[in-house]
Amino acid sequence: xxxxxxxxxxxxxVKEWRSEGLTVxxxxxxxxxxxxxxxxxDASVRDNDRTVVSDFVNPMQFGPTEDLQSYPRDLEHDxxxxxxxxxxxxxxxxxxxxxxxxxxxxxxxxxxxxxxxGLSRPVHFRGVCTVVSKLFxxxxxxxxxxxxxxxxxxxxxxxxxxxxxxxxxIIGCPLIREEDGLAKSSRNxxxxxxxxxxxxxxxxxxxxxxxLVKGGETNAEKIVSAMKAHIEAEPLARIDYxxxxxxxxxxxxxxxxxxxxxxxxxxxxxxxxxxxxFTEDVKA
Numbered sequence: 001x002x003x004x005x006x007x008x009x010x011x012x013x014v015k016e017w018r019s020e021g022l023t024v025x026x027x028x029x030x031x032x033x034x035x036x037x038x039x040x041x042d043a044s045v046r047d048n049d050r051t052v053v054s055d056f057v058n059p060m061q062f063g064p065t066e067d068l069q070s071y072p073r074d075l076e077h078d079x080x081x082x083x084x085x086x087x088x089x090x091x092x093x094x095x096x097x098x099x100x101x102x103x104x105x106x107x108x109x110x111x112x113x114x115x116x117x118g119l120s121r122p123v124h125f126r127g128v129c130t131v132v133s134k135l136f137x138x139x140x141x142x143x144x145x146x147x148x149x150x151x152x153x154x155x156x157x158x159x160x161x162x163x164x165x166x167x168x169x170i171i172g173c174p175l176i177r178e179e180d181g182l183a184k185s186s187r188n189x190x191x192x193x194x195x196x197x198x199x200x201x202x203x204x205x206x207x208x209x210x211x212l213v214k215g216g217e218t219n220a221e222k223i224v225s226a227m228k229a230h231i232e233a234e235p236l237a238r239i240d241y242x243x244x245x246x247x248x249x250x251x252x253x254x255x256x257x258x259x260x261x262x263x264x265x266x267x268x269x270x271x272x273x274x275x276x277x278f279t280e281d282v283k284a
Contacts, residue, residue, distance in 0.1 A: 001079070001082065001083040001087055001088055001089065001090065002088070002089050002090070003075070003079055003089075003090045003092055004089060004090070004091055004092070005092060005093055005094065005097065006093065006097060007093070007097060007138050010052065010089070010091050010138050010139060011138065013052075013088075013089055014052075014139060014140060017049070017050050022048075022049035022050050023047075023048045023049045023050070023142045023143075024048055024049070024050050024051075024052065024139065024140070024141045024142055025043075025044030025045070025047055025048035025050070025051045025052070025141055025142065025143045025144070025145065026044070026051075026052050026053075026054065026135060026136070026139045026141035026143070026144040026145070027040045027041050027044050027051065027052070027053045027054070027087070027144070027145045028054045028131075028132055028135050028144065028146070029053060029054060029055055029056075029078075030055075030056065030057045030058060030071065030186070031055040031056070031057060031072075031073055031074070031075065031078050031092075031186075032071075032072040032073060032074055032077070032078065032186040032189070033053075033055075033077065033078045033081045033082065034176075034184050034185075034186065035176050035184055036147050036149065036175070036176040036184035036185075037053075037081070037147075038081055038085050039147075039173055039174070039176050040145040040146070040147060040173050041053060041081075041082060041085040041086065041087050041145075042085055042086070043145050043171060043173050044087075044143065044145050044171075045085065045086035045087070047143055047171070048141075048142060048143060050088045050089070051086065051087045051088050051089075052087070052088065052089045052090075052091060052139050052141065053078075053082045053087045053089070053090050053091070054090075054091045054092075054135050054139075055075065055078050055082075055090050055091065055092040056091070056092065056093055056098065056131070057071050057073060058098075058127055058128075058131040059095055059099075059127075060099070060123075060126070060127030060130055060131060061123070061124050061125075061126075061127030061128050061131065062123075062124075062127070063121055063122070063123050063124070066121070067187075067190075070190075071186070072186055072189050075090075075092055078090065091135075091138075091139070098131065098134060105130075106126055106129075106130045107126070107129040107130045107133045107160065107164075108125075108126045108129060108130075109125060109126075109129055109156060109159065109160060109163075111249060111250070111251070112125075112152070112155055112156050112159055112249065112250045113125035113126075113152075113156060113250075114250075115152075115243070115245060115250045115251060115252065116152045116241060116243060116245065116250060116263050116265070117152055117153075117265060117274070118152070119241070120240050120241070120265070125153075125156055128153055128156065128157075129156065129157075129160050132144075132157055132160070133160070133164075133166075136161075136166055136168060140168075141168050142168060142169065143168060143169045143170075143171055144157075144168055144169075144170055144171065145171045145173055146170065146171070146172055146173070147172075147173050147174075147175060147176070148172050148173060148174055148175045148276070148278070149175040149176075149183050149184070149185070149274065149275070149276070150274070151261050151263055151276045151278070152250055152261075152263065154170070154172050155247070155248070155250055155261075157170055158170045158172075175275075175276070177203065180200060180203075181200060181203035181204070181207075182196075182199055182200055182202065182203055183202065183203065183273070183274070183275045185273060185274075187271055187272070187273060188273075190269075190270070190271040191268060191269070191271055192269075194236070195236055195268045195269045195271065198234050198235075198236040198237060198268050199268045199271075199273060201230065201231050201233075201234040201237050201266070201268075202231070202264060202266055202268075202273055202274075202275040203275060204230060205227040205228075205230045205231050205242070205264060205275075206227075206262070206264070206275050206276070206277050208226050208227055208230055209223050209224075209226065209227045209262050209277065210262075210277045210282045212226060213256065213262075213277075213279050213282045213283065214282050214283065217256075218255050218256040218257070219254075219255065219256075220244040220252075220253055220254050220255060220256065220260075221254070223244060223256075223262065224242050224243065224244060224262075227242050227262075227264065228242050231264075231266055236268055236269055237266050237267070237268055238266065238267040239264075239265075239266055239267075240265035240266060240267060240272065241263070241264065241265050242262075242263075242264045243262070243263055243264075244256070244260050244261070244262050245260060245261050245263065246258060246259075246260060246261075247259040247260050247261045247278060247279075247280070256279055259278070259279060259280045260278070260279040260280075261276055261277075261278055261279070262276060262277050262278075262279065263275075263276040264276065
């Protein structure tokens with residue numbers, strides 16, 4: 001497995017693979033890889049002849065008060081995990097390789113980005129769409145892999161690919177959890193022992209909501225209220241949002257009369273964590 005720092009090196013590798021008639025999968029990440037990322041790499045290796053993992057903490061998707069500087073980084077660990085799971089190349093550029101001096105072109109979106117994380121992180125999805133579009137142009141993959149934990153991001157990327165007629169397939173992969181239920185996240189490393197225990201309130205609330213849906217409840221307000229009540233009972237938790245939205249448009253709905261996403265974002269201390277479930281998965 002190779003680690004490259006420049007766009008030219010990625011393009012040269014992909015050009016060689018294409019000359020051999022090989023298919024290419026892309027796993028976009030911000031590094032500090034864990035089992036959730038490993039599952040994406042596994043899926044790409046299964047589906048494609050070659051797999052590229054991008055390892056880039058994208059400054060454009062962080063707001064001015066967010067955790068860009070403290071976001072965990074460990075390329076040596078990432079390389080070991082990616083190689084163990086069969087990746088062929090890691091693309092680990094510096095910010096000035098992705099955003100040259102005078103960079104002023106962006107990919108933006110309305111509607112899907114105006115709910116959930118888009119409300120509290122107003123610059124986030126413009127940064128996501130811009131960097132992912134650049135990665136698609138650089139790697140030209142046949143398929144790209146994203147986790148369902150970032151459900152809104154997955155919906156946004158799928159919509160962008162459809163809107164802009166990008167010639168690749170977007171694959172959504174299951175959310176991966178710790179043994180005690182906490183959703184895998186690079187930001188879990190921010191939690192101290194007390195916060196780590198308190199963070200279980202997210203997966204517990206998800207279970208409450210999913211059990212209500214499984215039992216036939218269709219009133220969104222009742223489901224959300226039950227979940228909020230459980231989270232609010234934890235002193236270290238502060239709710240950003242708990243919402244039921246249309247799974248395609250990310251717009252709030254009053255009744256479960258269509259495929260829906262129940263998404264939550266909660267601060268545990270200073271750490272913002274997310275979790276979710278899709279109603280269709282619960283009913284299946």
